[in-house]
Amino acid sequence: MNDDILTLPRRVFSPEHDAFRDQVRRFVAQEIAPHHQAWERAGVVPRELWRKAGDMGLLCPTAPEPWGGAGGDYLYSAVVLEELAYAHAPGPGFAIHSEMAVPYLVNFGSDAQKDAWLPNLVSGRSIAGIAMTEPSAGSDLHAMQAQARRDGEGFRLSGQKVFISNGQLADLFIVAARIAGDEAISLFLVDAALPGVRRGRNLDKLGHHAQDTSEIFFDDVALPAGALLGEQGQGFRYLMKGLARERLTICVSCQARAEAVLRDTVAYAADRKVFGQPLSELQNTRFVLGAVKADLIAGRALVDRLLQEYVDGALDASSAAAAKLWVSEALGRAADTCLQVHGGWGYMTEYPVSRVYADARVERIAGGSSEIMKEIIARTLWPRR
Ligand SMILES: Cc1cc2nc3c(=O)[nH]c(=O)nc-3n(C[C@H](O)[C@H](O)[C@H](O)COP(=O)(O)OP(=O)(O)OC[C@H]3O[C@@H](n4cnc5c(N)ncnc54)[C@H](O)[C@@H]3O)c2cc1C
CATH class of the missing domain: 1.20.140.10 (Butyryl-CoA Dehydrogenase, subunit A, domain 3)
Structure with a gap:
């Protein structure tokens, strides 16, 4: 913060991180803070904000350079998280996108999967969410019922997820499900535009009113073979x-x-x-x-x-x-x-x-x-x- 209320010096950030922080602070002050209350009433932030944030390097700061990222360390991510917090602006679901969903693609995806998604995720042209929780499986993820059965080269995905952040906006969901016949969980990259992917309502919450949180339904969605993320059963x-x-x-x-x-x-x-x-x-x-x-x-x-x-x-x-x-x-x-x-x-x-x-x-x-x-x-x- 400008006037540090804690008076405890921080030693983890370099001058480069500080320079990035100045940019992020200006962006938050101009593009986010003045609009946040309106977005709370709307229950969602506009897609346009994501594109502007991507252009300014606020999305996926750690994504590798060959796919449009800055290849920064996690401290750049921390700067974005902190500046949103200092401005009381938790609405934009950048953390879910950049820190919780996209890292699965970066860490476990093939080059072809990264080519298909990562540049647009970094630039804010696409938005990501992570779909683990189900109505009967939250803390106990092993109880999840979402299932992908093999169908030719690809899969057919059926199931229901709930409380999914970025649920209304996301173009890509990282979905946890079992492949039929396998007890272990696998992860899939699911394009939200595929037939059979249905968004439920934007859930009405106690807080985080500008953040969209939804049920997502998968009705026998045909997934290509390339939708499996990493190895089967390693989810x-x-x-x-x-x-x-x-x-x-x-x-x-x-x-x-x-x-x-x-x-x-x-x-x-x-x-x-x-x-x-x-x-x-x-x-x-x-x-x-x-x-x-x-x-x-x-x-x-x-x-x-x-x-x-x-x-x-x-x-x-x-x-x-x-x-x-x-x-x-x-x-x-x-x-x-x-x-x-x-x-x-x-x-x-x-x-x-x-x-x-x-x-x-x-x-x-x-x-x-x-x-x-x-x-x-x-x-x-x-x-x-
Ligand atoms: C606003 C919001 C956003 C979310 N975003 C996402 C998202 O983007 N993607 C996603 O996949 N999920 C998301 N979640 C889901 C979230 O991770 C789960 O709500 C959380 O893991 C708890 O699961 P549950 O709600 O099913 O509660 P339950 O698992 O039913 O737990 C109920 C209570 O029992 C307690 N409990 C459970 N097991 C034990 C145990 N073994 N010992 C002691 N106590 C126990 C819990 O602590 C809790 O107090 C979101 C949730 C919210 C509210």
Whole structure:
């Protein structure tokens, strides 16, 4: 942030990252922040924004150069996540696209698959989503029922997915399903324009109102042989690998959103008078916001350390789970405390704190719930021999 509320220097970013941050900040200030409330009412952001963001290099910053990417490290991705968060602009589903869906194509796709999709995904001409969750299979992904049966050279895909982010906009879904006769899960690249791919309604949510989240139906969709991503039956392994990046992404965003809400609340408390004095002079305000700051300093130290681990190729699943648990819960605490300091105004949607509060709630559920994070961490306490 410009005026760093945490006063804890960051050492992970280089001058090149900082220069990129300036560009991203200007783009967010001009192209996103002024329109975000209108997009919240619309329930979706315009496709045009994606094209502009792609042209500015905000999409898939880590995608390889031969396919139009900048080939940057993950810290460039973190810059985009943070700048959206500092501006209270969680609507554009760039993180789902760039950090959660496209990396499967980059890491496990063939050159032909990358040729077909990646340049347009980088430029924002195409939008991606990841479709794992089903009505009866969320935390327990093994319970999924989506099935692809072999049909000549290709497949026929049937099933239903739910809570799919970018569900209304996406042109490409990375879909997890079983190939008939195989217990193991496989991943498929599914073109949303294929006959039999049906989008359900844009689901009405507690928060993240500008982000489209949908059911997706696959009605006997004919997929070409080239739709299989990576090797048959390796889907679960790929997902577990991808989920560490997904969780780090959630952490980076949650941490920055918590910093932004503390920044706003500190300013509000200095301005608001109660009983003839600024709210910031009351010991309770000083104590509760001091405690939030302490939480967020710990969060920043953790996030920056994990960013470095990830860039070095050393981030393990259990550390990503621990950080996701800690930072998403810290965001929830920060948003609740900051809303209370705002009093009734904090409950009014015109104050960003109300939206941060509502938006924060899902972070303890999506990308693996807090309970599942604890289970992943606990497995390291009693490792199987
Ligand atoms: C806004 C939003 C966006 C999403 N975007 C996507 C997306 O783009 N793609 C996608 O595939 N999915 C997406 N999801 C789905 C999300 O990942 C799931 O909601 C999440 O994994 C939890 O699954 P569930 O909702 O089925 O809850 P359930 O699995 O039914 O869990 C219900 C409760 O039981 C608890 N629980 C479950 N198992 C255990 C256990 N073993 N021990 C203790 N407690 C347990 C859970 O923690 C939770 O509190 C999204 C969800 C939301 C809300």
